Amino acid sequence: MSSRNVLVVLYDGLQSLDVSGPVEVFAAVSRFPGEAGYTIRTASPGGAPVRTGSGLTLVPDGDLESERPGPATTLIVPGGRYRGDFEPRLTDWLRAHGGGAQRLVSVCTGGLILAEAGLLDGRRATTHWSVCDRMAQKYPRVTIEPDPIYVRDGPVSTSAGVTAGIDLALALVEEDHGRELALEIARQLVVFLKRPGNQAQFSAQLAAQTARREPLREVQHWITEHPGADLSVEALAARARLSPRHFARAFQAETGVTPGRYVERVRVEHARRLLEDSAEGVAQIARACGYGTPEALRRAFVKTLGQPPTEYRRRFGPTP
Numbered sequence: 001m002s003s004r005n006v007l008v009v010l011y012d013g014l015q016s017l018d019v020s021g022p023v024e025v026f027a028a029v030s031r032f033p034g035e036a037g038y039t040i041r042t043a044s045p046g047g048a049p050v051r052t053g054s055g056l057t058l059v060p061d062g063d064l065e066s067e068r069p070g071p072a073t074t075l076i077v078p079g080g081r082y083r084g085d086f087e088p089r090l091t092d093w094l095r096a097h098g099g100g101a102q103r104l105v106s107v108c109t110g111g112l113i114l115a116e117a118g119l120l121d122g123r124r125a126t127t128h129w130s131v132c133d134r135m136a137q138k139y140p141r142v143t144i145e146p147d148p149i150y151v152r153d154g155p156v157s158t159s160a161g162v163t164a165g166i167d168l169a170l171a172l173v174e175e176d177h178g179r180e181l182a183l184e185i186a187r188q189l190v191v192f193l194k195r196p197g198n199q200a201q202f203s204a205q206l207a208a209q210t211a212r213r214e215p216l217r218e219v220q221h222w223i224t225e226h227p228g229a230d231l232s233v234e235a236l237a238a239r240a241r242l243s244p245r246h247f248a249r250a251f252q253a254e255t256g257v258t259p260g261r262y263v264e265r266v267r268v269e270h271a272r273r274l275l276e277d278s279a280e281g282v283a284q285i286a287r288a289c290g291y292g293t294p295e296a297l298r299r300a301f302v303k304t305l306g307q308p309p310t311e312y313r314r315r316f317g318p319t320p
Contacts, residue, residue: 004036004038004039004072004073004074004176005038005039005040005041005069005070005072005073005074006023006026006038006039006040006041006073006074006076007041007042007043007067007069007073007074007075007076007101008022008023008040008041008042008043008076008078009042009043009044009064009075009076009077009078009090009094010042010043010044010050010058010060010078011044011045011050011080011087011090012050012051012087013050013051013052013053013080013081013083014050014052014053014078014079014080015052015053015054015078015079015080015081015108015162016052016053016054016056016058017162017165018078018079018080018107018108018110018162018165019042019058019076019078021107021162021163021165021166021169022076022105022107022165022166022168022169023040024166024189025166025169025170025173025185025189026038026040026074026169026172026173027040028185028188028189029173029176029177029181029185031188032181032184035177035181038074041061041062041067042058042060042061042062043060043061043062043063043064043066043067044060044063044064045063045064045065045087045089045090045093046063046064046065046089047060047062047063047064047066048060052080053080053081064089064090064093065089065093067097068097068100069097069098069100069101069102070100070101070102071100071102072102073100073101073102073103074101074102074103074105074172075098075101075103075104075105076105076106076107076110077094077104077105077106077107077110077113077114078106078107078108078110078165079106079107079108079109079110079111079112079127079128080108080109080110081109082109082112082131082134086112086113086116090113091113091116091117094113094114094117094119095117095118095119098114098117098119099119101155102155103155103156103157103172104119104155104156104157105156105157105158105159105168105172106125106127106157106158106159107159107162107164107165107168108127108128108159108160108161108162108164108165109127109128109131110127110158111125111126111127111135111158111159112127112131112135114156114158115135115138115139115142116139119156120139120141120142120156120158121139121141121142122141122142123142123143123153123154123156124142124143124145124151124153125142125143125144125145125151125153125156125158126144126145126146126147126148126149126150126151126158126159126160127144127158127160128160128161129146129160129161132144132146133146148160149161149163149164149167149168150164150167150168150171152171157171157172166189170182170185170186173185210255211251211254211255212254213250213254215239215240215241215242216240216250216251216254216255218239218240219236219239219240219251220255220262222236222239223236223262223263223266224266227263227266227267227270227288227289227290228287228288228289228290229290231259231263231290233247233248233259233260236251236259247259263290264300264304265304267289267290267291267300268289268300268301268304268305270288270289271285271286271288271289271291271297271300271301271309272305272312274288274289275309275312275313275316275317276313276316276317282294282297282309282310282313285297285309294309297309
């Protein structure tokens with residue numbers, strides 16, 4: 001198999017991890033005997049060095065104007081701090097040549113650059129949660145999906161924050177080289193999880209706000225650390241030394257979700273990790289996560305992830 005090409009666009013103000021994360025994934029392929037790796041190039045407008053948002057300087061391989069992505073090229077547009085404007089030489093080049101790539105990929109707010117170039121019109125896409133609303137307002141021809149960590153729509157793939165770019169790169173390597181190699185690269189890079197694209201951008205703990213009052217914050221930590229415990233409103237209220245009614249009202253006011261919804265998110269997230277990283281049976285996982293029965297776990301998974309636990313483990317569980 002001939003080598004595939006990866007072209008990464010560089011520009012001033014980009015986020016360095018949006019470049020280095022996916023590049024490390026693609027570069028790792030060549031370390032495995034018998035695998036055709038990727039030829040990786042970077043290019044910037046004018047070929048000039050760029051300064052990242054964190055102050056690092058990156059020296060590109062060449063001038064973007066001389067690059068013409070072809071049918072064997074994965075073109076990656078990293079994100080950076082969004083200030084409402086874009087480098088016109090970059091968007092003009094993308095508008096003229098981006099559609100020639102085999103796969104067009106954005107990381108984080110790089111999706112806004114693709115949208116500005118018109119390359120997301122009529123497609124589903126995602127970006128960093130903080131700019132999803134602005135992206136939807138500015139680019140009404142793009143269908144924004146704010147929850148997934150990445151969205152693939154034909155040859156165009158968009159991802160959320162930094163680590164989501166790594167997840168998306170692993171998915172592309174899996175497409176090219178198979179699941180076993182992608183998982184092995186994830187292990188080598190010490191990536192904790194090889195996450196599916198439909199996983200939410202936030203963990204249960206990040207999706208909800210942290211409560212202001214100490215007793216409620218302690219309850220949030222307790223839920224996370226004890227998903228298999230009695231997490232009824234009555235039990236949690238007693239831990240916070242509040243009446244059930246007062247607790248439920250205060251918890252929702254300070255975190256943005258009801259206690260029941262928060263518990264459900266934590267339990268599904270914990271079960272998902274056990275399915276991905278352990279060999280425990282579904283019944284054992286259901287008990288460990290407070291569901292009691294495999295059927296209760298199945299209903300929660302179908303509701304939240306759109307598939308039962310057995311199918312989820314088949315797709316994303318540990319390699320036998």
